[in-house]
Amino acid sequence: MKILVCISHVPDTTSKINFTEGDSRFDTNGVQFVINPNDEFGLTRAMWFKEQQGATVTVVNVGPADTEPTLRKALAIGADEAIRVNAEPTDGYYVAKQLARVVSEGNYDLIIAGRESIDYNGGMVPGMLASLCGANFVNTCIGIEVDGNSANVTREIDGGKEILKTTLPLVIGGQKGLVEEKDLKIPNMRGIMMARKKALNVLEPVEAETMTKAVSFEKPAPKGAVKLVSPDNLDELISLLHNEAKVI
Secondary structure: OEEEEEOOEEEOOOOOOEEEOOOOEEEOOOOOEEEOHHHHHHHHHHHHHHHHHOOEEEEEEEOOHHHHHHHHHHHHHOOOEEEEEOOOOOOHHHHHHHHHHHHHHHOOOEEEEEOOOOOOOOOOHHHHHHHHHOOEEEEEEEEEEEEOOEEEEEEEEOOEEEEEEEEOOEEEEEOOOOOOHHHOOOOOHHHHHHHOOOOEEEEOOOOOOOOOOOOOOOOOOOOOOOOOOOOOOHHHHHHHHHHOOOOO
């Protein structure tokens, strides 16, 4: 089985976020980047298929050269090879078109993407990728088993879970549940050394229209001041909830 894991290069959630050019562009200065968490769950599940079923695992990213350390980390975790499409990921459709070319040329059986990236939270790429490739698609995936050409997939839905049976080729939008956080793999020294020798192939992008454009970014408004009320003064608390908060 050939598996392709789509990797997004995203800011660490502990990084301080700023914008430049009139709040129209994200400022990357001083920002630490990591593998998108939803993608990391998918990569770890792909490693299970490699170890248990002999699958080959390729990771792919759409981005400039400064995303390569993130791909090298994925190689250190255990992926067999990496592909970087040399382009700025301008929007979801553009990224999906680049990934669709990689899927078509690589003839992959299972394509694992995160259901969304934690930077823009668009959640568009996996579904569009499946449509462009003519593959089956399951989103919000929290479990997958593959037997030959068949796959049993568990997805999260409102109020519970849904179990589906489908066939390969298959695109999934994965999330926590594919594996648990305690099962995530941390690169060891041997993996880091081996990653330096693994192939990281760079492809030039195909022509694709950019369908959306970021006009401006805005940080959340700062939280208002907190009023402390003595636990013995319930009358004041009720008055504040009624007259100021207007929740009762």
